[in-house]
Amino acid sequence: MDDILSLLCTCVERGKVNRKSPHPADLRDHDGADELTKKAVEMGIAPQTILQDGLIRGMHTVGERFRNKQIFVPDMLMSARAMVSGMEHLKPFYISNAIQTKGTMIIGTVKGDLHDIGKKIVAMMITGAGWNVVDLGTDVPTDKFIQALKEHPNAVVGLSALLTTTMLNMEQTVAEIKKMSSTTKVIIGGAPVTKEFALKIGADAYSPDPQGAVEFLNALPARTN
Amino acid sequence: MEIFSGNEIYRSSPEIKPVDFNIEMFYQHLGYSTGAVPGFVVDFVQTAIQHIPTMIAPQWTISILQESVVVFDKKSMTCGNQQFHTEPIITKRLRTASTVAFFVCSIGKQFEEWSKHETDSGDLLKGYILDLIASEVVEGVADQMELQLDEIISGRGWKRTNRYSPGYCDWSVSEQHKLFSFFPPHPCGVSLTDSALMLPIKSISGVIGLGPNAIRKDYECSLCNLEHCFMRRNPASQNSAIL
Ligand code: B12
Numbered sequence: 001m002d003d004i005l006s007l008l009c010t011c012v013e014r015g016k017v018n019r020k021s022p023h024p025a026d027l028r029d030h031d032g033a034d035e036l037t038k039k040a041v042e043m044g045i046a047p048q049t050i051l052q053d054g055l056i057r058g059m060h061t062v063g064e065r066f067r068n069k070q071i072f073v074p075d076m077l078m079s080a081r082a083m084v085s086g087m088e089h090l091k092p093f094y095i096s097n098a099i100q101t102k103g104t105m106i107i108g109t110v111k112g113d114l115h116d117i118g119k120k121i122v123a124m125m126i127t128g129a130g131w132n133v134v135d136l137g138t139d140v141p142t143d144k145f146i147q148a149l150k151e152h153p154n155a156v157v158g159l160s161a162l163l164t165t166t167m168l169n170m171e172q173t174v175a176e177i178k179k180m181s182s183t184t185k186v187i188i189g190g191a192p193v194t195k196e197f198a199l200k201i202g203a204d205a206y207s208p209d210p211q212g213a214v215e216f217l218n219a220l221p222a223r224t225n
Numbered sequence: 226m227e228i229f230s231g232n233e234i235y236r237s238s239p240e241i242k243p244v245d246f247n248i249e250m251f252y253q254h255l256g257y258s259t260g261a262v263p264g265f266v267v268d269f270v271q272t273a274i275q276h277i278p279t280m281i282a283p284q285w286t287i288s289i290l291q292e293s294v295v296v297f298d299k300k301s302m303t304c305g306n307q308q309f310h311t312e313p314i315i316t317k318r319l320r321t322a323s324t325v326a327f328f329v330c331s332i333g334k335q336f337e338e339w340s341k342h343e344t345d346s347g348d349l350l351k352g353y354i355l356d357l358i359a360s361e362v363v364e365g366v367a368d369q370m371e372l373q374l375d376e377i378i379s380g381r382g383w384k385r386t387n388r389y390s391p392g393y394c395d396w397s398v399s400e401q402h403k404l405f406s407f408f409p410p411h412p413c414g415v416s417l418t419d420s421a422l423m424l425p426i427k428s429i430s431g432v433i434g435l436g437p438n439a440i441r442k443d444y445e446c447s448l449c450n451l452e453h454c455f456m457r458r459n460p461a462s463q464n465s466a467i468l
Contacts, residue, residue, distance in 0.1 A: 015265075023265045072256030074266045077350035084347075112420035116341070117356050120349055164392065165399050165420040 004043065005054045008036040008086065012058025013065075015078030017085050023078065033058075037086035047093035048100065051130060055086050059128035063211035073121065076210075080124045087127075101132040105217065106148045107158035108136035109190075110173055113166035118190060122158065125210035131217060142173045146180055153181070156217060159203075161190040171201040178202060187216055229409050231305075233289040235377060236413075239369055241283050241362065243274045251361050255354075269354055281362055282333035285370040286412035289377070289435070292324040302432075307403045311432075312395035318386055318442070322434025326374060327404050328388070329412040330367045332359060334425035359427045367429050378435055386434035387441055391421075401430050 010016075011033040014024050018034035031039070033055070040050045062079040065071045093099040105126050109119050116138050123133045134152060136144055145157060157177055161167040167190065174186050187205040188198050189212075198206035205216045227234045248270065252262045294305045297320045302309045304325065311319060319325065336359045344352030367388065374385060392398035399421045405412070415428045423430065 023263065025264065069256070073353055074255060074350060075263065077353060078263070078265060081350060112418065112422065114422065114424075114426065117344060117349070117353055120344060121353070124349060163398055163420065163422060166422070169420075 004036060004040050005045070005050065005057075007031075008033060008040065008050070008054035009058040009061075011036060012055055012079050012082045012086070013061050015075060015082050017078075017082045032085065033082040034085040034088070037089045041089055047090050047098045050086075051090055051099055055083050055090075056128065056130045059083055059125065060214075062128075063125055063214055067209060067211045077121070077124070080128055083128050102130045102217070102222070103220070104132045104134060104152045104155040105158055106134045106136065106145065106152060106155045107160070108140035108145060109138040109160045109162075110166055110169045111139055111141045112169055113161050113163060114138045115160065115162040115190070118162065119158075119160035122160070122189065122210045122213055125214055126158075126217065129214040129218065142176045145173055146176060149177065149181065149184060156185045156187065156220065158213060159186065159188045161188075161193065164192045167192050167197065170197075170203070174201050174203050185216075185220060187213055189213065229288065230407070231291060231294070232407055233287075234409065235287045235289070235373070236284070237370070237373055238282065238284045239366070241277055241281060241365070243277050245365065246274045246277060246358075246362065247365075248274070251358065254361065255357065265350075266354065269351060270358070273351075273355055273358055276336075276339075277358075277362065280335045280339060281359075282335070283330070283362070283366040283369075284333070284413040285328055285330040285366060285373075286408055287326050287328045287370065287374060287377075288407040288412075289326045290324050290407070292436070295322075295324045304407070307406065309400055309403060309432075310397060311389070314394040315389045315396050318389065318440070319432065319434040321436070322386055322439040323383075323436030324434075326385075326433045326435055327407045327431070328367070328370055328374075328433065329405075329408065329415050329423075329428065329430045330363060330370055331413040331415050331423075331425055331428035332363045332366060333414065333427075336362070337425055337427055363427045363429055367431075371433070374433065374435075382437055383435045384437065384439040385441060386439045388431045388433045390429060390431035404430055404432070 016024060016027045016032040018032035021032055022028060037050060062076055066076045090099060107119060107123050109115055123135050127133050134148055136148060149155060159170050159173060161170055170188055177184055177186055185204045188203045189207050193206055195206045207213045207216060290304055296303045297316060300313045300316050302311050302316060302319060340352045340355035343355060391400045391404060401417055401421045405417050415423050417423055
């Protein structure tokens with residue numbers, strides 16, 4: 001059992017999606033995350049174990065390597081592809097509750113801003129860490145965050161902005177969220193955002209990269225959706 | 226050339242070929258400064274850049290102001306009835322000039338839409354690479370624009386400074402609203418939202434100082450205080466012309 005999970009973990013780390021995929025060259029004609037997850041399910045390994053000790057463990061290493069500049073965004077996204085291909089086989093177990101997510105993250109780019117990709121990369125890495133992600137898209141007004149929070153009252157909120165002008169809109173969104181529910185945690189990010197700004201507007205955290213968001217979420221007390 | 230509110234307006238729509246795209250530099254900007262670029266990146270970049278001629282519509286518009294309307298002090302620049310708070314770092318560099326040219330460059334929205342399409346259909350990897358290619362191309366368009374400006378000013382005995390953009394070195398991004406007032410509406414098809422976001426996204430605006438004593442410097446990464454910039458982290462790109 002450990003063997004197949006270690007292999008699965010390696011496939012995620014190296015971005016090996018399935019048998020057909022030519023990348024990485026030294027794993028050509030080997031099973032990828034797709035086949036290995038399917039096999040692990042067929043072997044009767046608990047879905048939660050496959051997720052945690054195979055896919056999530058792999059993505060954790062990927063996040064750390066990215067932070068240490070050992071790999072770059074394309075590598076990270078290739079690993080995410082591998083992870084998603086494995087996740088497909090685990091979907092039924094989410095519905096039957098055999099897999100519990102760690103919690104829900106509501107994420108969006110704030111009002112006035114249309115930048116999407118950086119936020120989507122963060123969302124992908126958070127999914128890869130075992131969280132359910134509700135992505136509200138771009139140009140998201142405060143009301144929409146509040147509405148989503150009503151649907152997922154225990155969720156953590158992530159806000160993104162790429163311009164200093166739109167970054168200012170974070171302040172109002174954070175204030176409204178905290179007014180509705182003072183215990184809701186908010187993390188913010190995007191190129192112009194700083195730790196000082198996060199402190200000033202009453203957000204709980206700032207991270208320059210996806211890994212910091214994952215670490216922040218994982219350090220929170222266990223929660224339900 | 227046309228005249229708009231007393232300013233000389235020049236427009237151009239250059240052609241860009243795949244060979245104009247500096248792939249090595251692009252890989253460095255992706256982070257791969259050591260040369261070990263994964264095959265899947267190389268394959269996709271090679272395919273994507275073949276679409277540059279059909280999917281990218283590079284354009285720029287330049288607005289050259291008369292010398293008599295431009296006045297500098299230590300941290301601002303007044304152009305006619307508009308005062309720009311260019312702040313000390315940029316103003317110091319512009320002050321070597323006797324007038325300025327404002328510019329807007331864009332590559333249109335088609336490439337951006339392609340990237341969005343890939344991203345929305347779940348292929349974040351392709352979406353990301355396309356997005357960065359588009360960013361790189363618009364920078365290249367701005368470089369070409371500077372060369373056209375050289376031609377325009379060559380007969381006048383002028384030189385030029387580097388280009389500087391609102392949103393950099395403490396010059397507020399919202400001052401783009403003032404900058405756009407020096408152009409006829411929607412230069413290069415670019416519009417500006419209330420939050421000073423240019424649409425299409427892959428667009429650049431800025432200013433260049435012109436005059437007999439204008440000084441151009443090598444690109445200075447150290448000017449910028451963006452702590453977590455991935456360009457800064459990559460020493461290989463420090464001398465490249467990123468904005
Ligand atoms: C490439 C680039 C461009 C390109 C493309 C821009 C684009 N928006 O697509 C071009 C050349 C066109 C450009 C233009 C401009 N740019 Co520009 N650009 C950049 C640059 C170098 C990289 C941006 C990028 O593509 N990053 C890659 C993506 C994937 O990263 P990301 O979105 O930041 O997301 C990552 C993190 O931020 C984080 N993150 C993101 N969201 C969240 C959310 C949470 C919760 C967390 C935890 C983390 C997180 O994780 C993501 C993944 O790693 C940045 C500087 C930098 N190093 O970031 C400046 C930058 C964004 N640009 C800037 C500016 C000012 C401009 C212009 C206004 C300049 C001008 N006057 O022309 C224009 C605006 C264009 C417009 N449409 O309005 C400023 C913005 C700040 C400000 N002052 O407002 C920056 C920050 C540079 C600076 N001066 O400090 N730009």
